[in-house]
Amino acid sequence: PGAPGTPVGKGVVARDLSGHGNDLRVQLLHDSAPDVLTRSADHHADQPAHASLRFDGGKGPDRGAVLTTSAKAPLNSATFRSGFTIETFIKLPDPFExxxxxMGILSWEGRNGDAGKTTGWSTDEPTCSLNVTPERFLQFVLYPHVQDADPTSWSHALPVGRWTHIAIVNDGRRTLMYVDGSKIARNPSQRATGIATLGKPxxxxxxxxxxxxxxxFYGWIGDTRIVDRALKPKDFLLPVA
Incomplete structure (x- = not known):
């Protein structure tokens, strides 16, 4: 509950509507004020929920908020060896100043090095993350449960001022990213089985x-869904023919 523009303060819980116990709780980063995260009525036309959260990470690394699962949430240690689909809706501000x-959209906490991975860009990276590059490209980095590798997907530059649907699909063999229902060109060919989760949020x-x-994060994030299998585009939250 709460009107658009209402701050979402530290400790507020966003319920896992799947009923699987993966509720999210608000953390304010770097002693940020509560207004760094606010409720919004802005949403993608195809979102199940006609609302979103506005993240105001716009003043640099000393400002921000995250929503994290509890220490014992089932999602923390799910390895997804049979595949997965991660979907979310985001919107970047216009102007994007x-x-x-x-900046991160979503991730699992922890170091891939603690999962025994040695061949990636840095052992201090998390085992799975979706990020926005300085050029506004999407970057999805995965350290698989099985392979010692970091297959990475890269999108085109994201538009500003409008909603974008993102889907990451893994069938237990490789990972594909879709943006607004279309498969991007820069998906990795490396094998990727599961996610090397560490039991962390x-x-x-x-x-x-x-x-x-x-x-x-700086912008809006709407409905976010994770399932333990590879969905076909026709089954995404965004209707795709």
Whole structure:
């Protein structure tokens, strides 16, 4: 409950509507004020919920908020060896001002090095994250449960001022990213089986590095769904022919 523009303060819970016990709780980063996260009536026309959350990470790494699962949530240690689909709706502000390089949309906490991974860009990266690059490209980095690798998907530059649907689909063999229902060109060919989760929380609104959150998300995030199988585009939250 709450009118659009109402701050969503520390400790507020967003319920897992699937009933699987993966409720999310608000954390304010770097002693940010409560107005860093607010309720919004803005939403994608195809979102199940006609609302979203507005993340105001617009003043650099000293400002932001994340929503995280509890320490014992089932999602923390799910390995998804048979595949998965992660969907979310986001909107970037227009104008997109300031430095928001590598801000996180969603991720699992922890270091991939602690999962025994050695061949990626850095062992301090989390085992799975969806981020926005300085050029507004989407970057999805996965450290699989089975392989010692970091297959990464890269999108085109995201538009500003309008909603975008993102789907990440893994069939137990490789990962594909879809943006607004269309498969992107820069998907990895490397094999990827599962997610090397460490039993640590799942987060929306940020990505850790060396187990610390940095750049908070700047914009709107709407409905987010994770399922333990590869969905076909016709089954996405966004209707696709």
């Amino acid at each position: 300031g430095d928001h390089a590598w 799942f987060a929306i609104g940020g990505t850790q590095f060396a187990e610390k959150f940095g750049q908070g």
